[in-house]
Amino acid sequence: MSSERSTDLAPQMKPGNIAALPETRRVVALRHPGRWASAVVVIGFLLWFANVLVTTEAFEWDVVSSYLFNPLVLNGVLQTLEMTAIVLVIGMVAGTIIAIMRLSPNVVLHSVAHFYQWFFRGTPPLVQLIFWFNLASVFPRFELTLFDHTFFSISTNTIMTPFVSALLGLGLPLSAYYSEIVRAGILAVDEGQWEAASAYALTPFQTLRHIVLPQAMRVIIPPTGNEAIGTLKFTSLATIVSFTELLHTVSTIYNTNFQTIPLLIVAALWYLFLTSVLSIGQYFLEQRFAKGSKRAVKQPLISKFWSNVLGQVKTA
Amino acid sequence: MTVMVSADRIRKSYGRLPVLNGVSLEIKAGEVCCLLGPSGAGKSTFLRCVNHLESVDGGQLIVDGEIIGYRERAGKLFEMRGQDIARQRASIGMVFQHFNLYPHMTAEQNVSLAQVAVHKKGKAEARFRSRELLERVGLGSKAGKYPRQLSGGEQQRVAIARALAISPKLILFDEPTSALDPELVGEVLETIRAVAAEGITMMVVTHEIGFAREVADRVVFMDGGVVVEQGPPSQVLDAPAHPRTRAFLERVL
């Protein structure tokens, strides 16, 4: 069996060249019968599931497709996106500041940051959101008065719109979570980096900006992707204060036409689409910050799929 | 010749562990000073006091006529603010045992960063000088490589270029070759030797006795947080006066 393959040997490996070299043998890869069996079971399950999806009348796919690009729904998608973006910016900026405060040697800064994390992580976003929306019952007006002169006075309800209370209710707890992510990222950077930076007279701010944060990013980005996806889904909480994001929009529609399930499917499809787009974004960010690292970032299947789709759209 | 570094009875402890027990030392401008001594002697700690990476508990350190890290007022020493310390550090280069290059930057960016961020040079000018310095340490072709794509010896040479880039009046080396594979030690010592030949004042903590004998103008032997013996290499290395120096040299040679 092995002798018939000896002609494949590279010239220097020919038996004549080096004496007593072992002959090559045919290799047989390990077989995986278990994989085949489980694949068959899973495929069978998927077929059954697809059948259920198509044949169950209550899903009403025609209603789903007629509402998928309805202008009201599209507006809801837009509002959801806008809120996600602003909440993420609030969460990331405030979170980074809180993280840096927690790492500060200043006891006051450190303790304030710790308290902030404790409070905003420890209370449910939904409770905070409703609280902000009802702030007017605590402070009816915002006023700045000095020496009997009122600089401005504004009704709390004018400020605390559904949009703003949702931004605060989602953004502040996110910043508390996010600060821990950033702190972990900063702590993961080798101490020698701080040492080199201060030996070369960089200010603490320059050190963070040029040296520590770019390296911390590698640790920060994967959980940031999670938080972005979580935030996108959590915007649906804003429906409680009647902010017209995606869920609120579809629920307004199904409250009049009673097509509850198909409209929830419409919302779910949009959420799935948007979260998939976010995970592609994550992949590109990870690549950008992998500079100088040996470990290449593997493109996840779902983002491969979407970037192929996007690539085809671009070339078309 | 003017005095570049003058240490006067420097004391320092970590908690209750005394590490420096009155180190006194004088290094003239342009001198190469090699610090030798057993592990735990306080060599690294002393070196880190010279650019105030560590604060001192007593004594005073003067570099180029300025007290490092402290300001004298009414007979007392007050610790300086960060920006004043930074100004003093801006003319002192440092080369670390583990290189401490910035891993997310190319060799050239590593050398450029302080020039731009601290010394306020233009980007193009900094890049030009970085190329020139990388050329000088024999890495002209590796300017675009990230630290992880370089060998240990090459990384340390980049670190030396980074130190030269700030046009320092003093460079501190803390065991620059201890983390290197034996066959890479030579190229780094060769680079340091070339820098020394240009007349920059250097303090080098090293275990390379041969290098010290050849390059040093002054060899300082430390043990137990004090300077036990110092002088030209021919004296300290070949005819040590102190039994502790003799014992140490016997062990390492």
Ligand SMILES: Nc1ncnc2c1ncn2[C@@H]1O[C@H](COP(=O)(O)OP(=O)(O)OP(=O)(O)O)[C@@H](O)[C@H]1O
């Ligand atoms: N940050 C620190 N905290 C507490 N103790 C320290 C610290 N740094 C150093 N030490 C202690 O101070 C003593 C002197 O350390 P130092 O690093 O200066 O020695 P060294 O002469 O450089 O030795 P080596 O040749 O091993 O590098 C050692 O006993 C060490 O354990």
Ligand SMILES: [Mg+2]
């Ligand atoms: Mg040391």
